[in-house]
Amino acid sequence: MKKKSTILILILVLGILLTACKKNENTTTMTNEQVKEEVNETQAKKTIYVSNYPYYDLTKAIVGDRVDLVNITKNQGFHNWEPSAKDLADLQEADMFIYSGPGLEKWADDLIEKDLIGGSILSLSDGLDLLKSTHSHDHNHEEDHDHEEDHDHDYDHGEFDPHIWLSLKNAQVIIKNIKDQVTELDPANADFYEANYKDLSQKLKDLDDKYEETLKDKKRDEILVSHEAYGYLCRDYNIKQVGIEGINPQGEPSLQQIDNIIKLCKDKDIKVIFYEESISPKVADLIANEVGASLELLSPIEVLSKDQMDAGKGYLEIMTENLKGLDKALNE
16 A cells, blocks of 8 residues: 555656646747747847937837937037948948938938938928028128128028928928838837827927917017027917027127127017027127026027936927927017
């Protein structure tokens, strides 16, 4: 009897051990398969390069982590930016390149013409009503000042204002074009991109509605800015911009220009002088002190400050802050 019981116990123990080994083998196999799937998923990721920060932030909101997304200008701004040898090599390996469009970024036009960018190319100015570039000639500037410099501005950005992202209405067209092209590039994640696009589109529309409501009965209709980056935003809400500099923020204004701007501020009762992150505020501060105005930030979202980056602020957050500054300048 004891012998039979011992044999039965040995059989049960052996069965348990065999089952455990089989389970362990299956677990190991599943883990290896999962690792292979993760590796394949990583390898399948597309690489997209964008030409400046606003496009990076808007694209990131749509693609999330399903794409390797790179801002080629690396928070340096796009005015007069030129690619390095490494940038050129990276762009040749890209699956897609997103930029403003023909004539708005000369360096990109040159690379495209020479077929130095790999993959598909998305021009975000397509479908938009572009504004002609303007400079500061309409403020009684000295005849002999900056003619050669203005010619350089035209050379850099062509005949159109490049700051298309500063219109929330433009942004809604821009993100649809991004979503459509990214979906074509990576159809496996189409539902993910569509859901993110719809969410972002609604947020942009809500903010645009808030701008409309805040600025519809404004007391003033002119703003003084560091450089004339806000043409599309001003067009949306019937505002006029007066720039200390033109489209391209290079150089400094003459004394005659500063005197003319001070006179304009007094004539128009301008109470706020706007500055931006990447331009020294010394001239804006001088004018503000002279006319008794306050100095406020109005960001063109070309370059993020350290404070903005540390706070994790993006396009929507900065455009919301811009509305607060415009409300103060135009309604108080």
